[in-house]
Amino acid sequence: SQQGEEDPQALSIQEGENATMNCSYKTSINNLQWYRQNSGRGLVHLILIRSNEREKHSGRLRVTLDTSKKSSSLLITASRAADTASYFCATDRSNFGNEKLTFGTGTRLTIIP
Amino acid sequence: EPEVTQTPSHQVTQMGQEVILRCVPISNHLYFYWYRQILGQKVEFLVSFYNNEISEKSEIFDDQFSVERPDGSNFTLKIRSTKLEDSAMYFCASIFGVGLNTEAFFGQGTRLTVV
Numbered sequence: 001s002q003q004g005e006e007d008p009q010a011l012s013i014q015e016g017e018n019a020t021m022n023c024s025y026k027t028s029i030n031n032l033q034w035y036r037q038n039s040g041r042g043l044v045h046l047i048l049i050r051s052n053e054r055e056k057h058s059g060r061l062r063v064t065l066d067t068s069k070k071s072s073s074l075l076i077t078a079s080r081a082a083d084t085a086s087y088f089c090a091t092d093r094s095n096f097g098n099e100k101l102t103f104g105t106g107t108r109l110t111i112i113p
Numbered sequence: 114e115p116e117v118t119q120t121p122s123h124q125v126t127q128m129g130q131e132v133i134l135r136c137v138p139i140s141n142h143l144y145f146y147w148y149r150q151i152l153g154q155k156v157e158f159l160v161s162f163y164n165n166e167i168s169e170k171s172e173i174f175d176d177q178f179s180v181e182r183p184d185g186s187n188f189t190l191k192i193r194s195t196k197l198e199d200s201a202m203y204f205c206a207s208i209f210g211v212g213l214n215t216e217a218f219f220g221q222g223t224r225l226t227v228v
Contacts, residue, residue, distance in 0.1 A: 030215075031215060033216065033217065035219070040202075040224070041221060041222070042204065042219055042220060042221035042222045043156070043204060043206075043219040043222075044219075045216055045217065045218055045219070048215065048216045088156065090156070090217075092215070092217075096210070096215070097208075097210075097215030098143075098144050098163075098208060098210035098215055099161060099168075099169065100146065100158040100161055100169060100171075101146075101148075101156075101158065101206075101217055102158070103148075103155050103156040103157070104155070105155055106155070
């Protein structure tokens with residue numbers, strides 16, 4: 001498998017439920033970023049977590065990072081129809097966090113009203 | 114809030130033609146990137162640019178591709194002779210890149226269709 005693999009590939013939940021998406025990676029990282037992409041549109045930056053951080057919150061988003069397992073999770077609480085989108089993790093392996101990002105395959109999240 | 118802007122949003126071109134995709138990164142950012150996403154696939158890195166030169170490029174970024182920052186604001190990707198397999202969404206991104214400011218912000222993308 002490749003750097004940055006998300007699971008599940010697709011997730012459908014009822015509005016109001018929590019959605020959890022996972023990302024695994026293979027090499028050591030400087031940071032990991034999560035992005036949202038609505039169908040055919042641009043990538044919206046959600047949150048960045050650094051390799052020395054374990055958890056980060058932003059509004060209804062909670063991201064965890066476990067560098068020993070080389071994995072991260074994105075939790076969206078109290079989901080809304082507008083959260084329907086694809087979610088990608090992307091890792092930066094550079095020393096200073098300013099080099100290329102390696103993207104995962106994405107999780108397609110559908111919120112059922 | 115500052116944002117990365119890309120033009121055009123959609124370009125249709127004939128195979129063999131040259132195209133130039135344009136980007137205006139966030140004004141105080143120092144590092145610039147192009148990525149592409151073939152329909153239904155992962156976002157793939159093409160090239161990074163810093164201090165007016167390419168800092169890294171992927172194997173996709175062959176001699177048909179070039180990048181330029183012709184002035185203080187624009188960042189362009191040129192494909193010299195397009196092929197059908199160049200059809201994809203092309204994203205420009207930028208980061209400030211100093212200290213803790215390493216979030217990468219992406220534009221809305223240019224959908225390139227080669228016919």
